[in-house]
Amino acid sequence: MANENQSATAQQSDTDQLISTDPGGGGLSEQSDNQTVDSETESVVQSQNLDVYYGDTQALQDITIEIPSNRVTAMIGPSGCGKSTFLRCINRMNDLVDIARVEGDLYFHGQNVYDDYVDPVALRRRIGMVFQHPNPFPKSIYDNVAYGLRIQGNTENLDAKVEQSLKRAALWDEVKDRLDDSALDLSGGQQQRLCIARAIAVDPEVILMDEPASALDPIATSQIEDLIEELAEEYTVVIVTHNMQQAARISDQTAVFLTGGELVEFDDTDKIFENPESQRVEDYITGKFG
Numbered sequence: 001m002a003n004e005n006q007s008a009t010a011q012q013s014d015t016d017q018l019i020s021t022d023p024g025g026g027g028l029s030e031q032s033d034n035q036t037v038d039s040e041t042e043s044v045v046q047s048q049n050l051d052v053y054y055g056d057t058q059a060l061q062d063i064t065i066e067i068p069s070n071r072v073t074a075m076i077g078p079s080g081c082g083k084s085t086f087l088r089c090i091n092r093m094n095d096l097v098d099i100a101r102v103e104g105d106l107y108f109h110g111q112n113v114y115d116d117y118v119d120p121v122a123l124r125r126r127i128g129m130v131f132q133h134p135n136p137f138p139k140s141i142y143d144n145v146a147y148g149l150r151i152q153g154n155t156e157n158l159d160a161k162v163e164q165s166l167k168r169a170a171l172w173d174e175v176k177d178r179l180d181d182s183a184l185d186l187s188g189g190q191q192q193r194l195c196i197a198r199a200i201a202v203d204p205e206v207i208l209m210d211e212p213a214s215a216l217d218p219i220a221t222s223q224i225e226d227l228i229e230e231l232a233e234e235y236t237v238v239i240v241t242h243n244m245q246q247a248a249r250i251s252d253q254t255a256v257f258l259t260g261g262e263l264v265e266f267d268d269t270d271k272i273f274e275n276p277e278s279q280r281v282e283d284y285i286t287g288k289f290g
């Protein structure tokens, strides 16, 4: 229980880091028109020879990957293989871990997010995050969604923006008559969809999800999975999951990390699950280890 509480507290503090006070570019250029025109093929996030260390321990080794826009990309692999570490590199959440050290390059629309002039707070406005355990603020449903917009001073048509975010998160119909109720009175699945609404209210391009359904029951999990597939029409979604069936159901691409922080294979999800190149990936997928 202590661990769960610590984890919830850490997540809350992570969430605080995700609510940007900076509506400006923060060293990042705005999304190019190109992305809309050529969303079929453009990669939005790329890493090149990325190594991550916690102190002397290497958590990721030489990761080179291109994550396409407007797709769901799943990261799978056994516990401790570095999936969350990679996810947290994308929006520099690992900056918050004193002993974490990142080497190599990680690009967002071609700009290295680790360049000195990039403001990580502004980066996190463009690359939002949803955590394993739903962590709404102890505020009303409305105020949770409006929170980031208010901090940014983006309060014009606030009611409409809150409504749109709740609709996109497939929660509006369930909460439209109780927007002033506490978010903490919602079910776990509703709280997680509220956290997704809160993340998308500030209009990010990429949504990172770290096992977003692992604390939920099967019905709530299924609702979140449907939602993730819908979100990919407008956003780039990168999801870490322990659940291989979930990755197979909802993702377009799958990256398989294995012990030691190695990215062993990255391909279309169908290919990974039906005909992987690597024997180690086949062994993992078929449950021979992991």
Ligand SMILES: Nc1ncnc2c1ncn2[C@@H]1O[C@H](COP(=O)(O)OP(=O)(O)OP(=O)(O)O)[C@@H](O)[C@H]1O
Residues within 6 Å of the ligand: 054, 059, 077, 078, 079, 080, 081, 082, 083, 084, 085, 086, 097, 099, 242
């Ligand atoms: N804050 C930290 N300090 C020290 N070591 C860490 C920290 N976070 C992660 N690690 C280590 O880095 C390695 C990768 O961890 P990470 O959480 O990225 O793996 P994961 O694949 O997401 O695991 P899981 O599926 O269990 O969540 C592990 O050996 C872990 O112990």
